[in-house]
Amino acid sequence: MPETLTTALLDALPFAILLVNRMEKVAWANPVARSMFGPDLPGRPFVTVLRQPSIGEALEAALAQGAPGQVRARLTAGGREIAALATVAPLPQDADLRMPEGGAMVVIEDVTAVEDAEAMRRDFVANVSHELRTPLTALMGFIETLRGAARDDPAARDRFLSIMEREAARMNRLVGDLLSLSRVEAEERRRPTAEVDLTAVLKGAVQTLQPAAEAQKVALIREGAEGRLPVQGDPDQLTQVFANLVENAIKYGGAGGEVRINVSRIAHEPVLRGAALKVEVIDRGEGIEEIHLPRLTERFYRVDTHRSREQGGTGLGLAIVKHIVARHRGRLKIESEKGKGSRFIVLLPAI
Ligand SMILES: Nc1ncnc2c1ncn2[C@@H]1O[C@H](COP(=O)(O)OP(=O)(O)OP(=O)(O)O)[C@@H](O)[C@H]1O
Ligand SMILES: [Mg+2]
Known part of the structure; x- marks a missing residue:
C-alpha cells in the first residue's frame, strides 16, 4: 500500500492516532490527535503529550517486547476530561518511513459518551428500584399489621387500607409514567x-x-x-x-x-x-x-x-x-x- 494512502486512511479515521518511535518520541499524529493534544506533536516525547502512566506502560511493553495492549484511562483532551480507550500496537522496522527502526501506534478512542450512557442506565435502574421500594415497603408493613395487631380493630383497618390504597396508586402511577416515557422515547424519531x-x-x-x-x-x-x-x-x-x-x-x-x-x-x-x-x-x-x-x-x-x-x-x-x-x-x-x-x-x- 503506498505511503500516501496509508496516511490518508489514518487521517480519515475518527480516532486520535499517534505513531511513536523507539526513542518514545511522536513521529506523526493524525488531525484528531492534534485537536486533542495540541498542534505540534511530531518530535515531542510521548510522556509530555499523554501523561497517563497506564498508557505509558502499555507503550513501553509494545516497544520493548512487541506486545500489543489495551487500557482504559481518564485524560484531558481538547481542554476537557474524557474517558479514553487506548490501543497500543507495535510496528515493525521499515513499516513506516518516519520510523525506520520501528515503533508503535497509539490509538485513543473517546468513549465518554458510552461510559456516560452506561452510568445513566445504572442510575436509572437504581432510581426505579428505589422509587418502587418505598411504597412497597409501606404496603408490606401494613399487611403485617393488618394480620397482627390491627386484626380486630375496624377503625385502624380502614385507616391502614386507605394508606395502602394511596401507596398502591403511587406505584401504579410510577409504572404508568415509566411506560409512557419509554413509549415516547421509542417513537421520538417519528x-x-x-x-x-x-x-x-x-x-x-x-x-x-x-x-x-x-x-x-x-x-x-x-x-x-x-x-x-x-x-x-x-x-x-x-x-x-x-x-x-x-x-x-x-x-x-x-x-x-x-x-x-x-x-x-x-x-x-x-x-x-x-x-x-x-x-x-x-x-x-x-x-x-x-x-x-x-x-x-x-x-x-x-x-x-x-x-x-x-x-x-x-x-x-x-x-x-x-x-x-x-x-x-x-x-x-x-x-x-x-x-x-x-x-x-x-x-x-x-x-
Ligand atoms: N412551576 C414550578 N415551580 C417550582 N418548581 C417546579 C415547577 N415545576 C417543576 N418544579 C420542580 O421540578 C421538579 C420536577 O418536576 P416533574 O414534573 O418532572 O416531577 P413531579 O411534578 O415531581 O412529578 P410528576 O410530574 O411525575 O407528578 C418538581 O419536583 C419540582 O421540584
Ligand atoms: Mg410534574
Missing part, C-alpha cells in the same frame, strides 16, 4: 403527522386541571392568541405536555394565586428556523434556584424530593414533557427567579 388545534388542546388541559386549581385557590388564566392554532402533532401527547406543566405550576407555584397560560404566534423563531407557536405557563410561586434549572428535565430529578412525593409526584413529568416536545420538533425552555415565579416555555413549529 414526528407525528396529524393536524392538531393547539387552542383545543390547551382548553382541554385547563379544564382537566380546573378542580385541582380551585382546591389550591389558584386562578387558571388562558390568554394571548385565539382561534384555531394548527400544529403538526399528537393530541394526547400535547395534552400530556400542558397538563403536566399546568399541574406543576399549581402544585409548586400555586402560592402566587394565579397561573397564566399565554399563547403567541412568532413569525420567525430562530431556534426552530421558522414560524412558531409559543406557549408559556407562568406562575408567581416561589420559583426555582438557577442551579436546578438544567437538571429539571432529568428523570426523577426533584428540587424538593420529599414535597414532590407528598404530592404524589414521580419526578418523571418534565422528562416526559421534554421527549414529547422533541418528538414534535419543538423546544422546551425554563426560566425562573427565586421568589418571583417560573415560566415554562414550549415552542412548536407552526403550520
Whole structure:
C-alpha cells in the first residue's frame, strides 16, 4: 500500500492516532490527535503529550517486547476530561518511513459518551428500584399489621387500607409514567403527522386541571392568541405536555394565586428556523434556584424530593414533557427567579 494512502486512511479515521518511535518520541499524529493534544506533536516525547502512566506502560511493553495492549484511562483532551480507550500496537522496522527502526501506534478512542450512557442506565435502574421500594415497603408493613395487631380493630383497618390504597396508586402511577416515557422515547424519531388545534388542546388541559386549581385557590388564566392554532402533532401527547406543566405550576407555584397560560404566534423563531407557536405557563410561586434549572428535565430529578412525593409526584413529568416536545420538533425552555415565579416555555413549529 503506498505511503500516501496509508496516511490518508489514518487521517480519515475518527480516532486520535499517534505513531511513536523507539526513542518514545511522536513521529506523526493524525488531525484528531492534534485537536486533542495540541498542534505540534511530531518530535515531542510521548510522556509530555499523554501523561497517563497506564498508557505509558502499555507503550513501553509494545516497544520493548512487541506486545500489543489495551487500557482504559481518564485524560484531558481538547481542554476537557474524557474517558479514553487506548490501543497500543507495535510496528515493525521499515513499516513506516518516519520510523525506520520501528515503533508503535497509539490509538485513543473517546468513549465518554458510552461510559456516560452506561452510568445513566445504572442510575436509572437504581432510581426505579428505589422509587418502587418505598411504597412497597409501606404496603408490606401494613399487611403485617393488618394480620397482627390491627386484626380486630375496624377503625385502624380502614385507616391502614386507605394508606395502602394511596401507596398502591403511587406505584401504579410510577409504572404508568415509566411506560409512557419509554413509549415516547421509542417513537421520538417519528414526528407525528396529524393536524392538531393547539387552542383545543390547551382548553382541554385547563379544564382537566380546573378542580385541582380551585382546591389550591389558584386562578387558571388562558390568554394571548385565539382561534384555531394548527400544529403538526399528537393530541394526547400535547395534552400530556400542558397538563403536566399546568399541574406543576399549581402544585409548586400555586402560592402566587394565579397561573397564566399565554399563547403567541412568532413569525420567525430562530431556534426552530421558522414560524412558531409559543406557549408559556407562568406562575408567581416561589420559583426555582438557577442551579436546578438544567437538571429539571432529568428523570426523577426533584428540587424538593420529599414535597414532590407528598404530592404524589414521580419526578418523571418534565422528562416526559421534554421527549414529547422533541418528538414534535419543538423546544422546551425554563426560566425562573427565586421568589418571583417560573415560566415554562414550549415552542412548536407552526403550520
Ligand atoms: N412551576 C414550578 N415551580 C417550582 N418548581 C417546579 C415547577 N415545576 C417543576 N418544579 C420542580 O421540578 C421538579 C420536577 O418536576 P416533574 O414534573 O418532572 O416531577 P413531579 O411534578 O415531581 O412529578 P410528576 O410530574 O411525575 O407528578 C418538581 O419536583 C419540582 O421540584
Ligand atoms: Mg410534574
